[in-house]
Amino acid sequence: MALPVLKAADFASDQDVRWCPGCGDYSILAQMKKVLPELGVPREKTVFISGIGCSSRFPYYMNTYGMHSIHGRAPTFATGLKATRPDLMVWVITGDGDALSIGGNHFIHVLRRNVDLNIVLFNNRIYGLTKGQYSPTTNEGQVTKSTPMGSIDHPLSPLSVALAAEATFVARSLDAHVKHLGMVLKRAAEHKGTSLVEVYQNCNVFNDGAMAYAQEKKQRADNVVELEHGKPLVFGKDNEKGIRLMGNHLQIVERSEVPDDDLLIHDEKDPNPSIQMMLARMRYPTMPEPIGVLRDVEGVATYNDQINDQVKLARETRGEGDLQKLISAGDTWVVK
Amino acid sequence: MTTKDVKSVTGITVRLAGDSGDGMQLLGTQLTNTSALAGNDVATFPDFPAEIRAPRGTRAGVSGFQVQFAKEEIFTPGDTLDALVVMNPAALVTNIGDLRKGGILIANDDGFTDKDFKLAKVDANPLEATVINDSYRLFRVNMTELTRKAVSEHGLSPKVADRCKNFFAMGLVYWLFGRSLDPTLRFIEAKFGKKPEVASANEAALRAGWAYGETTEAFGESYQVEAAELEPGTYRNIMGNQALALGLVAASKLSNKELFYGTYPITPASDILHELTKHKNFGVRTFQAEDEIAAVCATIGAAFGGTMAVTASSGPGIALKAEAMGLGMMLELPMVVVNVQRGGPSTGLPTKTEQSDLLQSMFGRNGESPLPIIAPRSPADCFDMAIEAWRIAVECMVPVMLLSDGYIANGSEPWKLPEMAELPEIVVSHPEGADSDEPFLPYLRDENLSRPWAIPGTEGLMHRVGGLEKQHETGNVSYDPANHQFMVQTRANKVAKIAERIPEQDVVGETSGDLLVVSWGGTYGACLTAVRRCQEAGHRVSHAHIRYLNPLPRNIGDLLKSFDKVLVPELNMGQLRMLLRSEFLVDCIGFNKVQGKPFSVSELIEAIESHLPSAVPA
Numbered sequence: 021m022a023l024p025v026l027k028a029a030d031f032a033s034d035q036d037v038r039w040c041p042g043c044g045d046y047s048i049l050a051q052m053k054k055v056l057p058e059l060g061v062p063r064e065k066t067v068f069i070s071g072i073g074c075s076s077r078f079p080y081y082m083n084t085y086g087m088h089s090i091h092g093r094a095p096t097f098a099t100g101l102k103a104t105r106p107d108l109m110v111w112v113i114t115g116d117g118d119a120l121s122i123g124g125n126h127f128i129h130v131l132r133r134n135v136d137l138n139i140v141l142f143n144n145r146i147y148g149l150t151k152g153q154y155s156p157t158t159n160e161g162q163v164t165k166s167t168p169m170g171s172i173d174h175p176l177s178p179l180s181v182a183l184a185a186e187a188t189f190v191a192r193s194l195d196a197h198v199k200h201l202g203m204v205l206k207r208a209a210e211h212k213g214t215s216l217v218e219v220y221q222n223c224n225v226f227n228d229g230a231m232a233y234a235q236e237k238k239q240r241a242d243n244v245v246e247l248e249h250g251k252p253l254v255f256g257k258d259n260e261k262g263i264r265l266m267g268n269h270l271q272i273v274e275r276s277e278v279p280d281d282d283l284l285i286h287d288e289k290d291p292n293p294s295i296q297m298m299l300a301r302m303r304y305p306t307m308p309e310p311i312g313v314l315r316d317v318e319g320v321a322t323y324n325d326q327i328n329d330q331v332k333l334a335r336e337t338r339g340e341g342d343l344q345k346l347i348s349a350g351d352t353w354v355v356k
Numbered sequence: 357m358t359t360k361d362v363k364s365v366t367g368i369t370v371r372l373a374g375d376s377g378d379g380m381q382l383l384g385t386q387l388t389n390t391s392a393l394a395g396n397d398v399a400t401f402p403d404f405p406a407e408i409r410a411p412r413g414t415r416a417g418v419s420g421f422q423v424q425f426a427k428e429e430i431f432t433p434g435d436t437l438d439a440l441v442v443m444n445p446a447a448l449v450t451n452i453g454d455l456r457k458g459g460i461l462i463a464n465d466d467g468f469t470d471k472d473f474k475l476a477k478v479d480a481n482p483l484e485a486t487v488i489n490d491s492y493r494l495f496r497v498n499m500t501e502l503t504r505k506a507v508s509e510h511g512l513s514p515k516v517a518d519r520c521k522n523f524f525a526m527g528l529v530y531w532l533f534g535r536s537l538d539p540t541l542r543f544i545e546a547k548f549g550k551k552p553e554v555a556s557a558n559e560a561a562l563r564a565g566w567a568y569g570e571t572t573e574a575f576g577e578s579y580q581v582e583a584a585e586l587e588p589g590t591y592r593n594i595m596g597n598q599a600l601a602l603g604l605v606a607a608s609k610l611s612n613k614e615l616f617y618g619t620y621p622i623t624p625a626s627d628i629l630h631e632l633t634k635h636k637n638f639g640v641r642t643f644q645a646e647d648e649i650a651a652v653c654a655t656i657g658a659a660f661g662g663t664m665a666v667t668a669s670s671g672p673g674i675a676l677k678a679e680a681m682g683l684g685m686m687l688e689l690p691m692v693v694v695n696v697q698r699g700g701p702s703t704g705l706p707t708k709t710e711q712s713d714l715l716q717s718m719f720g721r722n723g724e725s726p727l728p729i730i731a732p733r734s735p736a737d738c739f740d741m742a743i744e745a746w747r748i749a750v751e752c753m754v755p756v757m758l759l760s761d762g763y764i765a766n767g768s769e770p771w772k773l774p775e776m777a778e779l780p781e782i783v784v785s786h787p788e789g790a791d792s793d794e795p796f797l798p799y800l801r802d803e804n805l806s807r808p809w810a811i812p813g814t815e816g817l818m819h820r821v822g823g824l825e826k827q828h829e830t831g832n833v834s835y836d837p838a839n840h841q842f843m844v845q846t847r848a849n850k851v852a853k854i855a856e857r858i859p860e861q862d863v864v865g866e867t868s869g870d871l872l873v874v875s876w877g878g879t880y881g882a883c884l885t886a887v888r889r890c891q892e893a894g895h896r897v898s899h900a901h902i903r904y905l906n907p908l909p910r911n912i913g914d915l916l917k918s919f920d921k922v923l924v925p926e927l928n929m930g931q932l933r934m935l936l937r938s939e940f941l942v943d944c945i946g947f948n949k950v951q952g953k954p955f956s957v958s959e960l961i962e963a964i965e966s967h968l969p970s971a972v973p974a
């Protein structure tokens with residue numbers, strides 16, 4: 021029997037979407053619904069697990085299985101589910117506060133374990149749901165509801181954290197760049213192991229335009245480098261600028277002045293994350309920020325495969341457990 | 357066999373005490389197993405310092421293991437000691453108070469040097485003290501030296517050779533109490549078989565200890581405890597945590613489910629993890645998470661997926677799990693949350709026992725968040741209660757709290773092996789897929805008020821769960837005030853209804869009288885023994901031991917009201933008493949102890965008698 025062909029609309033639940041009008045979350049939801057039918061995974065085999073925050077309402081809007089869990093812990097629920105049900109496609113939906121503040125610990129550990137699931141981190145550099153406090157990704161000096169004199173925290177880069185945890189798939193996209201976002205989500209889904217996609221998401225109520233330098237089409241060309249595996253890093257309206265590696269630094273060069281052979285060629289497959297880490301550290305306004313897939317390393321064993329392989333191996337070598345034998349093990353005696 | 361006189365006795369209580377590096381726990385465990393194999397009833401109480409290696413020879417570093425073995429059925433490791441074995445002065449001064457007058461005191465004389473006196477902060481050799489010599493039957497044995505001689509041919513370094521002295525002590529103790537060396541010889545072979553020189557040295561030390569008892573003039577007689585008259589069946593000796601782990605594996609088999617165990621190491625719960633990891637061929641998956649929050653959340657994830665899901669910790673970790681447990685209650689997913697209690701608050705007394713997390717289990721979550729709570733009463737009972745916890749969890753689609761404690765977890769007793777084929781199946785059903793477009797109702801309830809356990813992967817049953825209040829039946833997010841009240845009430849009713857399906861409270865003794873002793877958890881043995889003694893003395897005292905704490909058995913209110921007085925001994929400041937008083941308006945009297953130690957039978961008898969109409973029975 022041929023599988024029924026699903027459309028984006030089939031993945032919509034019957035619940036009203038309640039984000040603020042104009043919120044970047046809508047576009048991510050739309051792209052997700054568009055990408056899922058292309059993956060060929062049945063709806064009932066798809067699970068969305070989220071933490072708490074505006075973005076974490078996401079599972080309610082999907083006609084799949086879903087769990088809206090507690091703040092920061094979505095990766096752990098997903099780990100337990102995937103470890104026991106490797107047949108399911110599991111997505112984790114989280115925000116910058118959710119994943120990096122309260123959930124920072126779990127974020128690191130799910131990545132280092134390489135559980136085969138996909139994390140989509142909606143980064144609006146603010147706490148949306150609790151109405152506008154600064155988050156771990158808020159720029160230094162920014163005035164928010166909880167930082168009237170400007171934030172004094174140094175911001176965290178989710179991509180750097182992920183690379184430090186030796187994540188096997190690390191990518192970034194933009195809510196407004198829908199085609200690119202769709203492409204990245206699809207690649208994340210196809211990756212075996214934990215994939216992290218950071219999506220710049222505009223919170224037009226509490227942090228409007230925080231990433232306008234990357235989001236707005238006009239500015240994007242000069243402030244963003246679109247990474248492509250095997251291709252040199254070029255950007256600018258007419259691709260007139262490039263990035264090269266000089267010693268231990270990345271440097272912006274004019275292509276008219278430097279031969280293309282000198283430009284850095286992007287290698288997302290490099291198991292050594294050092295250069296990928298340098299890309300993750302490129303930050304506006306001194307450098308253009310990379311979008312696309314920074315790292316996609318295959319062949320690293322996943323946690324779910326390993327936990328299930330051990331069970332399989334134990335059964336093969338010792339046979340299916342016999343409870344009567346187990347409880348009678350060791351020294352026993354008989355009372356007549 | 358021994359040629360000296362053998363004196364027959366009904367029971368013996370021995371404590372072995374030494375430095376935490378001396379192998380006292382090993383010695384105690386061996387003596388216990390050997391005694392159990394000899395058919396005695398046994399009960400144990402290991403007691404060790406929280407520091408892994410407290411400074412050698414100091415009072416803080418004393419590690420003890422107490423075992424009572426008897427020809428009669430016993431329920432406690434005993435109050436006063438018949439025999440005490442001490443390896444150094446620190447062990448002597450911290451334990452001698454528990455040795456009965458005229459009891460046997462065996463000391464490793466080589467451990468009583470000036471240096472050891474300093475470490476133990478004693479002025480002179482306590483073995484020379486007249487009170488010690490007058491009050492007890494003291495045997496001074498040069499264990500270190502005798503051990504060195506016994507193992508000299510085995511080519512071990514002096515340090516390794518000295519480590520064998522616990523086997524020498526074991527041999528001597530075995531001789532004294534007529535125990536067979538065979539089980540321990542088998543143990544040595546299994547444990548040290550890969551290091552033949554260590555195995556043979558330990559064997560030599562063990563035999564030398566035995567021979568010392570047999571040949572030396574010092575010991576006039578040895579003691580023999582006949583086999584106990586236990587119910588017919590096959591037995592093994594089992595520790596609480598081990599029984600709990602096996603109970604979980606059994607529950608998974610009985611429900612035809614694989615087991616997921618998410619946890620983070622903590623004393624005294626870790627041994628459950630250690631045991632479960634051995635049984636992967638039963639479909640057991642263990643997850644050592646990054647913290648307790650991750651552990652419980654992964655457990656909920658596994659439960660959502662349709663697996664038998666269990667998490668365990670001790671009080672501090674349970675505190676961290678609180679938010680997620682509330683979610684588990686809202687999601688109405690079945691799982692078991694084990695709390696092996698220890699002395700609190702905060703990090704408290706990590707290696708000592710207490711029963712002070714009952715109110716945490718009842719109320720330690722935000723909002724109206726009732727959960728069923730059950731508690732095993734003894735090491736072997738952990739097996740049954742683990743199965744019972746999972747049965748309630750699936751019948752009611754709810755996380756169930758299983759409250760063990762350090763005393764049960766590390767204690768051991770003979771366990772009559774159940775016939776697995778005779779244990780009732782735990783029926784689990786998942787709704788089948790539907791290919792209609794009718795929306796699935798994830799919060800439709802059955803006669804138990806349970807919702808269906810629909811699992812991902814099932815066609816047509818797609819649904820979303822979460823911690824936001826949900827609409828009755830549809831499970832959709834709902835802020836409707838009346839719905840919230842209805843759902844809060846429904847969840848409470850669901851837990852309350854469990855009372856219909858658990859046994860009524862049983863009583864040891866008459867169902868009315870002067871005094872009812874009400875206990876729960878690990879104080880069972882001491883309370884039962886104390887009540888029985890009082891009954892034998894002619895008092896109108898009965899005992900009710902509660903294993904189902906929330907909801908309480910349906911007849912318990914009437915029972916409390918049928919006695920003139922109710923005494924509730926607890927190793928906390930009165931937590932069950934508070935619940936009983938508020939629920940039944942019965943003025944229960946508390947008897948409370950928080951010293952990190954279990955109750956002794958004698959202090960309970962004293963407490964009971966102090967509340968009886970006449971202190972001395974007619």
Ligand SMILES: Cc1ncc(C[n+]2csc(CCOP(=O)(O)OP(=O)(O)O)c2C)c(N)n1
Binds near residue numbers: 115116118142144
């Ligand atoms: C344990 C706990 N602490 C705090 C909160 C309050 N809270 C809800 S969402 C949130 C921050 C969300 O920020 P982010 O993850 O950036 O998500 P956004 O709303 O911006 O999508 C906080 C602090 C909570 N729900 N639970």
Ligand code: SF4
Binds near residue numbers: 148222
């Ligand atoms: S507060 Fe911000 S993030 Fe939340 S829904 Fe509104 S716009 Fe979106």
